[in-house]
């Protein structure tokens with residue numbers, strides 16, 4: 001039987017703005033104590049999508065009272081030069097967090113760059129020390145998109161404990177850390193987690209089992225209604241620009257979920273845009289404030 005009720009459309013923009021409002025107060029308390037959070041945002045090259053992300057990150061810093069230090073380097077920047085910049089930022093006490101926007105140009109070894117960032121300034125949570133701590137269930141920086149998905153669930157009143165969470169996608173940025181986060185032995189986690197990927201046979205068998213289905217494989221509208229259980233919660237991490245001649249721009253953004261059909265079956269679903277996206281930035285700001293508190297605790 002099809003559900004007759006309308007699904008809850010999880011408003012990521014609204015939830016993110018609530019988190020940013022909370023952070024604003026926390027930052028103003030810090031500033032009153034003469035501590036101004038500082039975030040270095042490094043962009044290499046001219047990837048148009050990265051430029052948009054970086055602009056939004058810097059703008060949000062400004063709105064919150066975080067000092068944003070912008071480093072825009074040309075596509076031709078050498079790995080050595082970038083490593084030197086990271087060393088400088090690591091040593092700078094005004095900078096609490098360092099973010100290097102990915103992807104990097106092909107001639108730069110991404111792994112080497114991410115490993116050069118001090119783990120205590122790694123607000124993106126990409127350093128192997130933070131990834132390891134996450135897996136061990138220790139306090140650490142959790143990468144922003146998985147942290148955003150988790151916060152979105154909790155703040156929508158959806159508790160992962162005991163639920164079957166099926167994540168489609170096994171990236172280091174989303175799928176793997178989200179699995180680690182939700183399987184944690186912790187009151188806000190405690191989920192049973194399955195990861196599916198491009199080599200999974202009979203994927204629908206797994207996705208249809210999901211109480212909470214997370215689409216994070218980067219394929220436009222991959223998750224079809226028949227793959228989703230009636231009453232499931234669906235979190236769409238995908239951001240894909242597809243051609244749409246009916247639009248003035250000639251294109252539009254879609255997620256990894258075929259929204260119109262899937263929303264008829266889901267109990268709750270995130271839209272694209274306005275779902276997970278805004279949460280990613282909010283979590284970056286939260287991690288930056290966390291980095292400040294870590295510095296203060298060490299004083």
Ligand code: GUN
Nearest residue numbers: 099100101102103124144
């Ligand atoms: N590129 C796509 N997502 C991200 C992210 O969360 N952080 C960084 N640094 N780059 C990205």
